[in-house]
Amino acid sequence: MFKKVLVANRGEIAVRVIRTLDELGIRSATVFSEADRRSLHVARADEAYCIGPGPSPESYLRIDKVIDAAKSCGADGIHPGYGFLAENADFARACIKSNIKFIGPSPEAMEVMGNKVAARKRMIEGGVPCIPGTGESVESAAEAIPQAEQIGFPVILKAAAGGGGKGMRIVHDAASLEEALERTRSEAAKAFGDSTVFLEKYISGPRHIEVQIMGDSHGNVIHLGERECSVQRRFQKLIEESPSPAVNEELRKRLGQTAVDACKAVNYEGAGTVEFVMGPDQEFYFLEMNTRLQVEHPITELVTGIDLVREQVRVAAGLPLDRKQEDISIRGHAMEFRVNAEDPAQGFLPSAGTITAVHMPQGPGVRNDVGFYAGYEVPTIYDPLLGKLIIWAETRDLCLSRSQRAIREYGIKGLRHNLPFHAWTLEQKEFRKGNYDTHFIDDRFSPDLLKADSRQEDLARIAATIRAYLDRDRIVIEEGMPRGPWKWVARQEGVRGR
Amino acid sequence: MLYYTTLNDEKKEIIIEDRDSGFRIKLNDEWHDVDCESLADGLYLSLLIGGNSYTVETRRKRNSGDWLARFEGDYLEVAVRTELEERAAEQQEEEESKGPVLLQSPMPGVVIKISVEVGETIKAGQTIAVVEAMKMQNELSVERDGVVSGIHVSAGDGLETRALIATIDPLPE
Numbered sequence: 001m002f003k004k005v006l007v008a009n010r011g012e013i014a015v016r017v018i019r020t021l022d023e024l025g026i027r028s029a030t031v032f033s034e035a036d037r038r039s040l041h042v043a044r045a046d047e048a049y050c051i052g053p054g055p056s057p058e059s060y061l062r063i064d065k066v067i068d069a070a071k072s073c074g075a076d077g078i079h080p081g082y083g084f085l086a087e088n089a090d091f092a093r094a095c096i097k098s099n100i101k102f103i104g105p106s107p108e109a110m111e112v113m114g115n116k117v118a119a120r121k122r123m124i125e126g127g128v129p130c131i132p133g134t135g136e137s138v139e140s141a142a143e144a145i146p147q148a149e150q151i152g153f154p155v156i157l158k159a160a161a162g163g164g165g166k167g168m169r170i171v172h173d174a175a176s177l178e179e180a181l182e183r184t185r186s187e188a189a190k191a192f193g194d195s196t197v198f199l200e201k202y203i204s205g206p207r208h209i210e211v212q213i214m215g216d217s218h219g220n221v222i223h224l225g226e227r228e229c230s231v232q233r234r235f236q237k238l239i240e241e242s243p244s245p246a247v248n249e250e251l252r253k254r255l256g257q258t259a260v261d262a263c264k265a266v267n268y269e270g271a272g273t274v275e276f277v278m279g280p281d282q283e284f285y286f287l288e289m290n291t292r293l294q295v296e297h298p299i300t301e302l303v304t305g306i307d308l309v310r311e312q313v314r315v316a317a318g319l320p321l322d323r324k325q326e327d328i329s330i331r332g333h334a335m336e337f338r339v340n341a342e343d344p345a346q347g348f349l350p351s352a353g354t355i356t357a358v359h360m361p362q363g364p365g366v367r368n369d370v371g372f373y374a375g376y377e378v379p380t381i382y383d384p385l386l387g388k389l390i391i392w393a394e395t396r397d398l399c400l401s402r403s404q405r406a407i408r409e410y411g412i413k414g415l416r417h418n419l420p421f422h423a424w425t426l427e428q429k430e431f432r433k434g435n436y437d438t439h440f441i442d443d444r445f446s447p448d449l450l451k452a453d454s455r456q457e458d459l460a461r462i463a464a465t466i467r468a469y470l471d472r473d474r475i476v477i478e479e480g481m482p483r484g485p486w487k488w489v490a491r492q493e494g495v496r497g498r
Numbered sequence: 499m500l501y502y503t504t505l506n507d508e509k510k511e512i513i514i515e516d517r518d519s520g521f522r523i524k525l526n527d528e529w530h531d532v533d534c535e536s537l538a539d540g541l542y543l544s545l546l547i548g549g550n551s552y553t554v555e556t557r558r559k560r561n562s563g564d565w566l567a568r569f570e571g572d573y574l575e576v577a578v579r580t581e582l583e584e585r586a587a588e589q590q591e592e593e594e595s596k597g598p599v600l601l602q603s604p605m606p607g608v609v610i611k612i613s614v615e616v617g618e619t620i621k622a623g624q625t626i627a628v629v630e631a632m633k634m635q636n637e638l639s640v641e642r643d644g645v646v647s648g649i650h651v652s653a654g655d656g657l658e659t660r661a662l663i664a665t666i667d668p669l670p671e
Contacts, residue, residue, distance in 0.1 A: 349636055350632035350636065351605065357538055357539045411538070413557050459567070460554065460574040461505060463565075464567050468565065
């Protein structure tokens with residue numbers, strides 16, 4: 001087993017991984033940028049090393065700096081979390097070269113699965129169903145238009161190196177293909193350093209269903225059921241649940257077996273996720289594989305009772321999986337709500353600022369994986385995910401009402417967040433029935449729908465008036481006025497004339 | 499004390515008076531006894547009204563005198579003004595509607611694209627600029643029709659919060 005593992009990430013996922021290391025009795029080290037000295041993962045780890053300025057290309061994405069930190073602190077393993085270097089084969093190779101175990105799959109498996117064009121080829125060879133498409137890079141409109149017409153519009157353009165919803169665009173007709181292709185290619189070049197884009201049939205009414213798999217170095221691969229991730233806004237997942245309301249036991253077996261086959265095709269080791277798109281006819285196609293832990297992994301943990309990070313660490317240490325497929329059972333229902341610093345009332349505009357007070361929901365079936373605390377200034381240079389609210393209950397219906405209850409309890413002061421959006425979604429009939437696809441939010445949500453009822457409005461008026469009334473004697477401190485707390489009190493008292 | 503509260507453009511009068519443990523509040527022609535405690539470092543106001551318990555998240559809106567209050571839903575913006583403040587605000591609003599609208603960056607970020615030109619007539623809600631922040635591209639617009647009279651930044655520029663991006667004059671009469 002490892003003696004010390006370096007967590008090469010930040011935010012809620014770094015905190016999450018550190019927790020399991022702590023439980024396993026493994027010393028944890030982490031890295032941080034100059035913008036993250038006050039971030040929670042630095043405080044939670046046993047050791048922490050600064051690796052450069054805030055922008056991630058100068059710190060979290062610097063393979064040399066991360067490896068140097070791991071070597072100099074004597075770590076024998078590196079956990080990459082998700083994002084940053086988690087799916088970077090060069091990084092995995094650099095770890096091997098430095099004799100540090102990369103907690104994840106082999107660089108070869110990452111390379112095949114990380115490139116959508118290569119992955120697709122390998123999947124078709126392995127008999128895994130794939131969406132009709134070019135399967136190869138398209139470079140010009142002249143080349144793309146006849147191919148798109150053959151497949152049939154609408155089509156979708158995807159960056160080969162993209163993921164997590166970045167670098168994709170739906171195109172409805174030949175006229176708009178040229179501009180869309182240009183933009184997708186330039187975004188891909190900028191975001192991933194690779195402008196390769198391919199084109200495929202766009203499935204309408206699609207559900208995004210993914211299967212969690214776990215493989216060991218002894219050739220065993222099992223699946224841990226599926227996650228339904230169709231509540232997305234512009235391809236960014238916002239709510240995930242497991243099991244999927246659209247998957248029955250028979251379909252789960254087929255999905256799971258297909259995912260296991262996909263992993264065996266690349267000798268997969270560690271935790272991974274095979275993503276499928278499924279049409280209303282329950283036909284499913286391989287979308288891509290994420291060769292890492294997912295943001296939404298906790299819902300699988302809650303319904304299977306398995307700590308996925310613990311399994312990752314065990315498998316990376318060379319141990320065989322301690323469970324067989326028949327030992328895995330799905331119990332109850334889990335949902336995850338991504339808590340983002342985004343304002344749903346203003347087109348999900350990012351909201352920067354300091355979190356001045358927090359009240360986290362508690363009680364039965366409530367889990368909070370977060371990277372913030374009261375007094376934390378959210379850096380604007382990283383993504384807006386603050387944390388995740390994860391709910392478990394015995395049935396989907398109970399999970400819905402428990403989620404509503406927990407969101408009512410949740411308070412974050414200091415910046416705008418998307419909890420009001422989650423509250424709205426939980427009230428929607430289609431969502432409650434489990435009857436939704438990936439267009440659900442883009443088609444149905446509009447900021448106007450967050451409008452309050454008159455009871456909420458009256459309470460808001462009363463609360464605001466009380467605050468204003470209590471604050472009525474307080475003077476606004478302008479530039480050049482006394483700032484110390486004692487002088488402040490003195491002035492207030494003076495104004496009151498007491 | 500009399501206050502004018504404005505929420506979603508609807509104005510209501512509220513009278514608030516001190517009581518032993520809280521306030522007497524008149525809203526919608528009805529008096530309510532409101533027992534009130536501030537909880538969790540001011541995150542919540544816990545209100546007891548006629549035996550019902552409500553926990554309302556409140557805070558002052560940044561760079562504004564208005565309040566934000568949230569009860570089982572989204573934040574609601576409430577302007578709370580005394581009679582004098584209300585008259586001053588009305589006057590200011592009238593003057594502002596004749597003057598230009600300033601598009602300011604709502605967060606620190608980088609200008610990706612300016613989508614309009616000086617002299618162009620624009621509609622309310624039309625994208626004026628695309629600004630990248632937190633790895634997301636955000637389309638910025640203003641809430642009034644008008645004519646672009648000034649563009650103060652260009653693609654690639656870094657922006658601080660409230661940096662001036664564009665000036666929009668009202669449509670000519």
